[in-house]
Amino acid sequence: MNRVPAAVAAFTLIEMMIAVALGSMVILVAMSGFRTASQTITVANRLSLENSMLRSGYFEAQMQLDFWTNLDDPTRPDTERPLKGDQSVGGKLNWPYQTDRRGLPFTPMKKLSDDGIWAKAGTVPRVSSPATLPDGSRGNWVMPRPLSEISLASWDLDRGWDPTFYWAPHDPRTWCRANMAEKLRDNGGIGNDGVDNLPKMISGRYAIFGNTSTTPLTLDNYNVRPDLNHIDPAQRQTIQAVSYSGYPGANIHSWYYNQLNSLVRAMGYAAFCEYLPANSIYTWYSNSGDRTAGGIDNLGIVPWYGFTNGDGDQRNSRGIYRNTYSCSYGYINPRSWDYGLTATPPLSGTPLNGDTLRQRYYQCYESDYGATENDGAKRLRWLLSHANHPEQLLDSRPSSWPEVQVSVGRIIKNAHHVAVAKVRRFSPLNGELIELSWTGLGTTLRGARQQRHQTIGWARWDNASGATLDPHLDTP
């Protein structure tokens, strides 16, 4: 019998078992390493995707802070820009001046003028071209006017929006000549109101110094009890009517009051505050409309009368701080949903539009202690959810991808113009929700309007001499 030589023999059983065991271990280790590496890559890709989405959300929020594209996309036709038109508020009940036309934050100044909301009038020329600076650049159009120019009678009679006007405190036409102690407190038409023992026109009738009208008027009678300390008690009750006719007279100051009277209807209450300088007093004596006995337009003094809040039942002239102390004005996202006051805002709905959207730009919202419960809390929630209306970063995405929502909300609160940016990332895999929230500094409404072409698209601007300057929304 022939024996097989040992040198050509195959594996022994033990060899093969060891080899298989070692091989299995090698393969197992390799597979484990590969699986771990794959999982690591998968997790890393996932984290990378989530972080990338978060970064994209951050950049989108920064773009919205600087370009206001969440409220108005200038590349779209007017039919898709709901904040660019103007019309009446459609006869809403309990709505001040409900038949007056009103504009919205992106209504062009030219349209506001053409439609009579803020009509241009007067003979003061607009600056036609800025001065060329020594370095050859085109200077700014916004220039303070010399004393010789602002002392002309025509200066105070100018009307409408002048984009080249530098609203300077030294300019007398920008001064508010109001009786800051004048109150709206009826008390049966009696001057001494009993509560504070002060007449509502303690310092006289300021309507005769400054008024929207420049022609003589007969002002409403004002009833006073002239001598509360008279020795004869009967005399203390004598009511005397005080009347004024033939006022305002010559050299009446009318520019400031007409600016306020028009601007309040031009772009909404938040824009009203943005376009006026910080030291403005929101009071104007008027010759028409709903007024106090002293002649102040109700919009500037009556508690809860559209623009004004009722905090502390305040009934006299206010500046930006008091107007926004207990309440806020805001910019409502036109794609936010239309619903009323509710404790639980819905998660979907149809967007605000038409009169309803317009009306929301002409009201104040409780945002302080009055907003801690009941309808006040609902009003605050309504404002915040509509100003910071979250929108999808991506119109469509794979279902496993994280969902990112972005919103930039703008409100005015306690005299501060606040832009709050929020970026939310929701993971459909594990339900994790992350929100970045910060207050950002960026373009203001006036800047955003100057970015936009008067018709469609972005407006070109450069300060090189001879560069093309497109008309923008603030071009009259």
Next chain:
Amino acid sequence: MLSSPARRGTILIIVAGVSALLASLALAFLARMRSDTEESQHLLQYAQAKIMLAAACNYVQESSRLGWDRYPATPTVDGLQIHDEAYGWVDVRDGTTGPKGKRVSGTPGFSGPELADLSANKWPSVGTHVRCPMYRMKRPPYAIKLNAGHNYMVTDNPASPDYCWPLLKNRDPRPAQDVDNYPDFAAGDKTPVVDTTGKAWFRVYRDGPGTFIVTCGSGGSDGFKNWDELSATEQLQFNSDRPFFENLRNAEVRLHYRIEWSAAVTEVTYHNLQHEIARATEHYETWPPNASHTWSSSRRTQTWMKNPVGTIRTIQRLIIEPSFW
């Protein structure tokens, strides 16, 4: 026993394949991480540039009122430079171009003399710019300690003669660092803290009396617009290496804005500090005694409304880089 070459080759192929696979995974992972880091770095730069917008607005506001160095020399009294308070970029008294100082009695007009040579081609004249690289100084001028109480009341030692006496024995505030003399305190130590340079900057170009073009940057160019703008001395800062500077410039974030400064500040009306009633009587009254809503114990103050430096009325981000900034 010797393994055959075929078996050795098989193992080698397997090991090499697995290794290559792992290496490619590792490379992909590293590449992804690097990409993420670069994107995050860009985000960081953008955020820094936006912070520079706030810094630039603060600069415009504060320099509207703060005193200026004078050309050719700042006046001194007892060896100390005197910086007159200014009245705004647009003088609040007559609307002329500032900064201007106190009106000199007997001179015509409503405003005072220019605090800087506004006819010269240097900052802060209209048509000129100022470049502000932002870094942390070792000790800023006039730096004071942040401690709140340098004169705390002794309450733990009844034997002390100062026990429970509110004495003002120590200077308050105190210099951040003990210095020998006032000039040192005033001058500070402007040496940059390491690792705080080359991060961010802003640059302000005055294109009108009250209007400015602000450029905010995050990167190493220190706010120089381009290489041609640098003097020979300034080029040394970049090793006189033009490509190096241009690499720095191309890697940074630059944002351009137009802003408008106004002297207007938040108004003080009767009611805007209603919540100070009888709570802050250390302040002077602004409430006229015969005004409405007043009663005998009422005090109103404007403490919280102080703002001597004006406001920024409007900000506009520019879509493209302007020709002059």
